[in-house]
Amino acid sequence: MQPETLLERFAYRKRNAGNAGDFIRIKGAKGQLEHDEQAKKLVNDVNEYVGFKCLHYSVTESNGHVEITIAKKIISQEITIGVRTINDTAQAPRDYTHIDEIIEFGKRDTEKKIRIPIVDDEEWNPDLEFIVELYDPNKLEGEDRLPGDDTRCRVTILDEDFPGTIGFQSTEINVSKNAKEVEIEIERNDGSDGTISCMLSTEPLTKEPSSHSA
Numbered sequence: 001m002q003p004e005t006l007l008e009r010f011a012y013r014k015r016n017a018g019n020a021g022d023f024i025r026i027k028g029a030k031g032q033l034e035h036d037e038q039a040k041k042l043v044n045d046v047n048e049y050v051g052f053k054c055l056h057y058s059v060t061e062s063n064g065h066v067e068i069t070i071a072k073k074i075i076s077q078e079i080t081i082g083v084r085t086i087n088d089t090a091q092a093p094r095d096y097t098h099i100d101e102i103i104e105f106g107k108r109d110t111e112k113k114i115r116i117p118i119v120d121d122e123e124w125n126p127d128l129e130f131i132v133e134l135y136d137p138n139k140l141e142g143e144d145r146l147p148g149d150d151t152r153c154r155v156t157i158l159d160e161d162f163p164g165t166i167g168f169q170s171t172e173i174n175v176s177k178n179a180k181e182v183e184i185e186i187e188r189n190d191g192s193d194g195t196i197s198c199m200l201s202t203e204p205l206t207k208e209p210s211s212h213s214a
Contacts, residue, residue: 030160032059032066047148049074050081050134053111055149058156065115066155068132072105072112079105081146082137083114090128090157095119102137118157128157165189166198 035056043055053069072079084100085092092098097117105112116132134151135144145151169185188196 030060030062043149046150051150052153055153061120061159070112082135086131088129090130125159
């Protein structure tokens with residue numbers, strides 16, 4: 001991916017130490033990402049009739065919604081399925097709007113898109129997740145999930161409200177003793193929301209007393 005796109009300034013990180021499940025944090029822009037390559041590695045058993053086009057979406061809170069695509073894999077056949085959201089670390093209605101809908105595919109339909117509203121508040125939260133699941137509306141709840149690894153997808157909500165942290169760009173600066181002044185750079189990391197400030201002070205560095213007495 002190139003930084004010139006709308007979703008620029010990517011920063012990669014791991015969810016847990018030792019976990020290869022990297023995802024992308026979006027900074028400086030609102031939008032969503034579809035982790036297609038990662039999703040393909042996770043799929044071992046797919047549903048032969050219908051499934052999510054992508055198994056992992058990341059969306060910024062300020063985007064307001066996430067758009068998810070459901071693909072029909074067979075032609076010349078009508079299919080009726082249910083789609084619903086399930087709480088994980090993200091909770092409805094606080095973080096997103098719960099949906100439970102019936103989707104009808106006509107004979108010529110190949111995919112359907114659904115939009116799930118995302119709540120954009122002014123409080124900072126860690127990245128949160130919820131699940132979207134396909135089910136059979138003709139079966140009892142608890143026994144109705146459609147078989148296949150691609151009948152469930154995960155949505156990560158990325159919060160851009162984090163104000164960030166302040167620190168010195170360098171913790172050691174060499175300067176000539178004849179210099180009249182020294183320039184020290186302070187930078188803001190891991191956030192861009194609102195205004196943050198800090199206090200600065202200087203302290204003299206004294207040499208350790210000599211261990212040799214006169």
